[in-house]
């Protein structure tokens with residue numbers, strides 16, 4: 001009998017797609033996955049335990065080994081740089097990170113300000129461009145920042161482009177494409193290699 005594998009799942013918009021993918025891969029997940037406020041869901045028939053975390057925290061649980069594997073957006077992995085291995089591109093929750101701002105505006109020459117939920121990604125991007133900027137960390141509604149005069153630019157997720165459009169912003173540069181990834185704790189990968197390989201194989205077959 002193999003050990004229980006603990007998987008950290010991101011609550012929010014990735015969750016539904018991730019559950020659908022796991023079901024496609026043949027995992028039988030109970031109705032609790034469709035409508036519940038539970039943060040831990042055990043599925044003993046599959047030898048799986050699911051923990052439901054904030055998307056930005058998934059890699060933290062996996063790095064610390066309280067979850068063996070997890071599903072996280074590439075945006076989170078780039079921002080957090082956690083000590084985890086990326087095993088598979090699940091090709092769900094497609095979007096990209098971009099620099100945006102009000103149309104036909106230049107960055108302030110003296111103190112260009114960039115608002116974002118992704119301070120590390122933004123910092124690294126502008127450093128590579130040779131531009132020194134002040135990063136302003138926000139937790140959401142990032143598109144507000146240039147409209148209200150808090151920043152010259154934003155670095156944020158774009159999917160359909162609707163939020164930018166409806167708030168009168170334009171895209172200046174595309175930074176990186178984002179999809180969700182299956183990640184693993186390096187120690188778990190050694191100890192529970194057979195179970196994890198099976199998970200990867202089954203998911204690989206349906207992505």
Ligand SMILES: Nc1ncnc2c1ncn2[C@@H]1O[C@H](COP(=O)(O)OP(=O)(O)OP(=O)(O)O)[C@@H](O)[C@H]1O
Nearest residue numbers: 011012013014055056073074075093094095157159
């Ligand atoms: N508009 C989008 N379309 C598709 N995928 C997105 C979009 N926005 C974010 N994502 C992806 O989904 C992940 C989780 O986004 P979600 O909005 O559910 O979480 P969050 O914004 O961190 O949570 P919260 O809004 O509760 O603070 C992101 O890390 C990213 O990979």
Ligand SMILES: O=P(O)(O)OC[C@H]1O[C@H](OP(=O)(O)OP(=O)(O)O)[C@H](O)[C@@H]1O
Nearest residue numbers: 140141142156157158159160161162163
């Ligand atoms: O291109 P679109 O399809 O419009 O999607 C992009 C929007 O989605 C995300 O916001 P979210 O809904 O997570 O809101 P928040 O940033 O305020 O949390 C992202 O931060 C953008 O604002």
